[in-house]
Amino acid sequence: MANPIEQFKIQPLVPLKVGGLDISFTNSSAMMVLSVCLITLFLTLSVRSRALVPGRWQSMAEVFYEFIAGMLRENVGSEGRKYFPFIFSLFMFVLFGNLLGMMPIPVIGFTYTSHVIVTFAMALVVFTGVTVIGFARHGTHYLRMFFPEGAPIATAVILIPIELISYFSRPFSLAVRLFANMTVGHIILKVMGGFVVSLGAFYLVPGVVPFAFLSAVTVLEFGIALLQAYVFTILSCIYLHDAIHMH
């Protein structure tokens, strides 16, 4: 049985080094580039005809656009409009990373969202951005986030540490949620796939059971790919809301 961890291994395709910094083009990088290309092609080619009554591809592009625009409008309000391109890019990047990771792509097949460094970097950008926006809009008043107005002063001892922990754990929970979901899902798929092969090779019938399970889990994983992209984006929207409107 293949090692279920092996699929997360990064393979440098073009080793590069700039000033002692390793910037090798790896299978992960290739998937990121592929994602960007596919997202751009999908969104530009689908609306090329600018049809009044959209076709399948165009309505799909419009659905993504309006889904994210609506999410931002509902969670952040009209002030969120200028962050729309960022939130949209974030959603598409995570979504395509998750979905392309489910595809059996030869040589470069890889799920970059299953790498904690990638998800953490994205979460940290969201966290830093949100914090900067919060201080820019509210100044030192933003510190009220950690001790809400009207709370009795005696509760500060408990409240402030709790609020601080919850605030600073945001990037970690955001990063770990996506990374863990992707990693575990892919491990389960690999393990089940291994069962199908090993059991199916010896006995035809027992292989059917893990195969059925594998099929179900595959469907579930596609659902999780969509859901985690949604969760990552909506949490970013909620943090943005907190920064703009406070509590």
Next chain:
Amino acid sequence: MPQFDPTFFAPQLFWLVLTFVTLYILMTSVALPKIGAVLDERQRKIDDNLDKAAQLKAEAEAAVAAYEKALAESRAHAHSVIKEASDRLSSEAEERNRALSAKLSEQIKAGEARIGEAKTKALANVRDVAIDVAGSVFDRLIGANADAAKLETAVATALKEHGK
């Protein structure tokens, strides 16, 4: 797990930043404006069509109002024509009635005059007859001719006594 191997943190981060920034630039400059334009255009076209529909509706309502106004006008006109005609007819009839009744009353008057004349004549005749009859009666009873002048006075007195 390879995820926690820091060997590839640098290339991962480098390519993440590179691809994500590229994606962001492509989204802001190409993809999102295009989709936004399509959606805006559709919204504009829908609004246009709604406006046009409202305009057409207003026009139709105006046409209905004009039609109803014309109908009311022609109805009023017809009423006045009918009224005029009936007034004219009734006045004409009245006039004719009046003329006819005048003529009739004239004829009646003429007839009455004639009747009166005939009556006077007849009464005069009655006097003559009465004188004749009285003369004859006198002649037969007495056997002598009565004095004509006395007879006449007597008859006249008798007639006057009877109120004739």
